[in-house]
Every structure is written in structure tokens, then in C-alpha cells.
Amino acid sequence: MLRKLLVSGAVLTGLLAANVCAADEGTVNVLYAGSLVNLMERSVGPAFEKETGLHFQGYAAGSNKIANEVKGKLRRGDVFISASPKVNASLMGAANGDHVSWYVNFAESPLMIGYNPQSRFAADFKQKRWDQVLQEPGIRVGRTDPKLDPKGAFTVQMVTKAAELYHQPDLVQKTLGAPDNPEQVLPEETLVGRLQSGQLDAGFFYSTETSDLKIPAFRPAPELQARASYTLTILNDAPNASGGTRFADFLLSAKGRALLKEHGVDVIKPTVTGNAQAVPSSLHAVIDAAQ
Known part of the structure; x- marks a missing residue:
């Protein structure tokens, strides 16, 4: 009886393994x-x-x-x-x-700056340069971790270049803070949802995200372009x-x-x-x- 149980168990295990493999192949x-x-x-x-x-x-x-x-x-x-x-x-x-x-x-x-059209800062984005708006008190900005995501690294690089282009040495500190600033850095897969739900006023996104989801956005100067x-x-x-x-x-x-x-x-x-x-x-x- 024990032998039959062992054989039956072995057959069942084999069948389960086969089913798992079949599922994996599909x-x-x-x-x-x-x-x-x-x-x-x-x-x-x-x-x-x-x-x-x-x-x-x-x-x-x-x-x-x-x-x-x-x-x-x-x-x-x-x-x-x-x-x-x-x-x-x-x-x-x-x-x-x-x-x-x-x-x-x-x-x-290409990398873009997108914003929530319902944000109280939305009108400012239409009237001022993006770096000026991102320095306004109370604005909530989202970006990804430069250590975990290329977009996060591109964001830091772009703002660093903008600091030089616009002659604002402290631009990175004023707009981004530390590279891993916990008030801004979010998982890439959640960034769009945070913006759309109103948890963020603006953020850094690729054009595929902004155009695909109809997020108002603008491209920075050609000298700052990253993609x-x-x-x-x-x-x-x-x-x-x-x-x-x-x-x-x-x-x-x-x-x-x-x-x-x-x-x-x-x-x-x-x-x-x-x-x-x-x-x-x-x-x-x-x-x-x-x-």
C-alpha cells in the first residue's frame, strides 16, 4: 500500500510539474x-x-x-x-x-515637464519659464530616483544644465533638492497616477507618457534636451x-x-x-x- 501511495504521489508530482511547465510556456x-x-x-x-x-x-x-x-x-x-x-x-x-x-x-x-491642468500653478506654466514655476513656494514636484531610473538621472542632468544656461547656480537645490529627496522621488510606475490624482502639481515625464495620457506638457530648450x-x-x-x-x-x-x-x-x-x-x-x- 505504501509503495502504491509513493508511486501515486510521484505521478501526481510529475503531472503538477508538467502543468506548471505548460503554464510557463504559455x-x-x-x-x-x-x-x-x-x-x-x-x-x-x-x-x-x-x-x-x-x-x-x-x-x-x-x-x-x-x-x-x-x-x-x-x-x-x-x-x-x-x-x-x-x-x-x-x-x-x-x-x-x-x-x-x-x-x-x-x-x-524626449523628456518633458508635465503639469496637472487643475493645479493652482497651471496658469503660471503658461506665462513663465518652467524653472521659474518650479521654484514657487508650495509647488509639489514629482520625479524618479536617479539611481534606479534613467529618467531620474536625465532629470538631474537637465536641471543642472539649466542652472548653467539660465545663470542660476542654485537652481538644482531650489527645484530638486538632494538627488534622493523623499518629497519628490517616487517609483516611476506611480508618477503619472500621482499627477493625475492631484497629488502632484508637476513632474518630469517622457513624451510617450504626456502625449498618450493627454497631460499638458512642454519641452525644455534644445540645449537641455534629454531623451x-x-x-x-x-x-x-x-x-x-x-x-x-x-x-x-x-x-x-x-x-x-x-x-x-x-x-x-x-x-x-x-x-x-x-x-x-x-x-x-x-x-x-x-x-x-x-x-
């Missing part, structure tokens, strides 16, 4: 920059599921935060979409865990590499690129960095078709 885990939440969850993800029958499972956060979690083995995924090529470099090579061998630059989005450079890769230890390849094929296809454009992303000619031979052949074909 799900594609996409780790992506938090500035793409609306695009991924409401547009690309559902369209991918309809096109392929696979399940899209997204995780949004600052690009550096995701990379740190991958390196620390706190999170696994099939596809990684970053807002900066530098983040991929931090995952390449044996010294960095060899999580990434290649990546594709496929889109860009996200979105990249895509399939992680070397992807649990579902084949599913990840199908997602990459879809996102860079004509249909996927059209969705990117609809959501205010500047689509560019895809370029591969790193080991091009490791790029799946189907993705090579999609990239060539997009030239």
Missing part, C-alpha cells in the same frame, strides 16, 4: 521601463495576446531597479525593455552575470525564451511599431548592439523588414 514575462505602463498594459500586451494566444505578464519599474533585481536574482523574466542602453551594459559580461548578450534600440522619447532610448532584449536565462522571441517579433513588427507610434513613441530604425549572432533568426528578419 506566459511571456516582460520586464519593462515604468514609463511604458499604459502602452504595455492597455495596448501592446492585449494585442500580443490576441495575435499569438500567449499570455502577457508585465512588470514595470525603473530600468536600473529591474536590472538590479535581475543581477541579484530577485526577479526573472523573458524580455527586458529598458529606457537606456547603459542599463543593458550593466547586465553584459561574466562580471555582471552574463544576463544580456545583445539588445536592440527601437524607439526614443529615453528604448531597448529590447531576451534575457539569457529566460524561462520562456521562445515566448520572449515571439513577443520581440511582435513588438518590432509593423503592427507593433504602429502601436508605439499611436502612443507617442518616436519609432527609429532598429539597431543591434552586442552579439548579433545570438539574436533569434526570426527577430533578425523582423529587424531587416523594418529598415
Whole structure:
């Protein structure tokens, strides 16, 4: 009897394991920059599921935060979409865990200053230069952590350049405070919601966020311009590499690129960095078709 129970238990365990594997094969885990939440969850993800029958499972956060979690083995995924090529470099090579061998630059989005149209400072944004408004008493400004998110780093860089351009040595301190100022620094995936709900008067966003969600915004002077450079890769230890390849094929296809454009992303000619031979052949074909 004991032997029969052990055999039955082993069979049941095998069946459960098979079911888990099957479920994993039907799900594609996409780790992506938090500035793409609306695009991924409401547009690309559902369209991918309809096109392929696979399940899209997204995780949004600052690009550096995701990379740190991958390196620390706190999170696994099939596809990684970053807002900066530098983040991929931090995952390449044996010294960095060899999580990434290649990546594709496929889109860009400039940094903007967006504001809540219901804010008491909204009229000032229409009459004054942005740096002047951000120094007004009581204004609530949101941004991301420069250590965890490229957008946060771009924000600090842009205001630092503005301090020089506008001859205001203390501009960074007056508008941003310390780099990790807890009164301003928020998770990237929550920043838009905080602005829309009235918890913030203004913030730093990419154009894909402001145009996609109809947030009033303006672009700083050309001398201050900074932009996200979105990249895509399939992680070397992807649990579902084949599913990840199908997602990459879809996102860079004509249909996927059209969705990117609809959501205010500047689509560019895809370029591969790193080991091009490791790029799946189907993705090579999609990239060539997009030239």
C-alpha cells in the first residue's frame, strides 16, 4: 500500500510539474521601463495576446531597479525593455552575470515637464519659464530616483544644465533638492497616477507618457534636451525564451511599431548592439523588414 501511495504521489508530482511547465510556456514575462505602463498594459500586451494566444505578464519599474533585481536574482523574466542602453551594459559580461548578450534600440522619447491642468500653478506654466514655476513656494514636484531610473538621472542632468544656461547656480537645490529627496522621488510606475490624482502639481515625464495620457506638457530648450532610448532584449536565462522571441517579433513588427507610434513613441530604425549572432533568426528578419 505504501509503495502504491509513493508511486501515486510521484505521478501526481510529475503531472503538477508538467502543468506548471505548460503554464510557463504559455506566459511571456516582460520586464519593462515604468514609463511604458499604459502602452504595455492597455495596448501592446492585449494585442500580443490576441495575435499569438500567449499570455502577457508585465512588470514595470525603473530600468536600473529591474536590472538590479535581475543581477541579484530577485526577479526573472523573458524580455527586458529598458529606457537606456547603459542599463543593458550593466547586465553584459561574466562580471555582471552574463544576463544580456545583445539588445536592440527601437524607439526614443524626449523628456518633458508635465503639469496637472487643475493645479493652482497651471496658469503660471503658461506665462513663465518652467524653472521659474518650479521654484514657487508650495509647488509639489514629482520625479524618479536617479539611481534606479534613467529618467531620474536625465532629470538631474537637465536641471543642472539649466542652472548653467539660465545663470542660476542654485537652481538644482531650489527645484530638486538632494538627488534622493523623499518629497519628490517616487517609483516611476506611480508618477503619472500621482499627477493625475492631484497629488502632484508637476513632474518630469517622457513624451510617450504626456502625449498618450493627454497631460499638458512642454519641452525644455534644445540645449537641455534629454531623451529615453528604448531597448529590447531576451534575457539569457529566460524561462520562456521562445515566448520572449515571439513577443520581440511582435513588438518590432509593423503592427507593433504602429502601436508605439499611436502612443507617442518616436519609432527609429532598429539597431543591434552586442552579439548579433545570438539574436533569434526570426527577430533578425523582423529587424531587416523594418529598415
